[in-house]
Amino acid sequence: MINKLTAKIQKTKAPIVVGLDPMLGYIPEHILRKSYGELGETLEGAADAIWQFNKAIVDAVWDLIPAVKPQIAMYEQFGIPGMAAFERTVAYCQEKDLVVIGDIKRGDIGSTSAAYAAGHIGKVTVGNHVFSPFHEDFVTVNPYLGTDGVKPFLDVCREEKKGLFLLVKTSNPSRGELQDRLIEGRPLYEWVGEKVARWGEELMGGSYSYIGAVVGATYPEMGRVLRRIMPKSYILVPGYGAQGGQGRDLVHFFNEDGLGAIVNSSRGIIAAYKQEQYASFGAEHFAEASRAAVEAMIADINGALEAK
């Protein structure tokens, strides 16, 4: 799957991922009205509106991008119908040949991590039958419990040729309270980065490992350090656009081959029609606004990489 991600990035010339994190406030009125009209102002109605919104955006941008990253919390908050909309979104994006990164940030002790891994990127067995319930291609994982909480995910990746992005350094304001604390003179996130590199060594695709890292875009300098610590890991970089990062801040996250990083934008793409810059599309043409925002993001990042 990491080879597929690399191939898709090379084909689209777009080291980006679109975050499918639909809040109801992003969804145009005409979609909400239709879904609520059919299913009521219910969890089912909300989940249907999310699905219709996602589908329109995916239909508008799929040919430009290698991957999407649905944030499961935005679906899970709407209960069972929300989870069903998540799975339907994963399946639809895979039909469009997109790589799907499930942003689930799970992580627990061994047997529990094994259950998460089975449900999201692996298989569960019921009697003589086998199922892949949520079937993402990659998932994000929280490493706070250490190796044995991560190992069940690694085992499933090896078997299924799927991948992980481990949280190393997030982009939220209080990320530093724990992640930046110094241990033997080096911040905690560097130690986690070293673990990611080590976990990834045995799970190599071609030039890159199945095991990547999440590193926020907020401090470009950290990109340089972590890039060195994890030379063969893809870095998933949230924080583009809405969270403040721009193409020129992100060049250090990439390797010399122009690969090794994939930059996420969520609100900046899926709610583009709400920004002044794309307001002329109007709510009816929200998906076209998203396509224009994707094109602008690709141009910004590629421009910065060329100027590097």
Next chain:
Amino acid sequence: MINKLTAKIQKTKAPIVVGLDPMLGYIPEHILRKSYGELGETLEGAADAIWQFNKAIVDAVWDLIPAVKPQIAMYEQFGIPGMAAFERTVAYCQEKDLVVIGDIKRGDIGSTSAAYAAGHIGKVTVGNHVFSPFHEDFVTVNPYLGTDGVKPFLDVCREEKKGLFLLVKTSNPSRGELQDRLIEGRPLYEWVGEKVARWGEELMGGSYSYIGAVVGATYPEMGRVLRRIMPKSYILVPGYGAQGGQGRDLVHFFNEDGLGAIVNSSRGIIAAYKQEQYASFGAEHFAEASRAAVEAMIADINGALEAK
């Protein structure tokens, strides 16, 4: 909800929680046969078997205990039907007036944590209607992202009078890789414990805070230290029985009032009939074996507390 937990512990004289973490391998053949017969060897069949198994155990033990802790991973691995069985289990335990601790270990940046908090212990609004999708009473939360990842959960707790257990120190073998690392001479988990105490100060029930901590039973001495750092926080202690802890190892997790800790056992209770000690019940009477195991656990812990 923390006051309800305390009242229920005092009434049952049982500072314990039963972990409803059903693996298919724990479920007796006659239940599996019935569920698969009705729904096939499908995710629906597996989810039904889990639900039937849980219901029988809850019916057998509810009057002895204050709380249950369903581990969501064990449900989530069976996809949408599994998540529905989770919600049904939560609802059923609440009908039995049990406090429900959803072991979900979620945690993300602000807006995403807010979505998890809304979906699990709060409310979501769809048009003019309000829903509580998973409606647990407490949830477990991973603090790796720091205060702003936790704050949305705190806000919901304040509004809904619900509670949290933050991961401070887990009981898995590699917990130490990050959690034990020294920062200014003190292990990371102590710093996290201090944060828990601070976050909890503004969310007090009677004598205890709505904000508790998860601390594994593996090293009794840590219980003493963390008890002092977080005097007003309940400590949820996994690792009893199957993971090796016993009543006498747990006394330091309790305050002088005999409160402040709640000890979890999962496999040791729900799969008791598979242990030599309770094998005479047989698979048909698995729920009675669970009741006997609950009684033994209560006696062990209370005996240790009296001998303290």
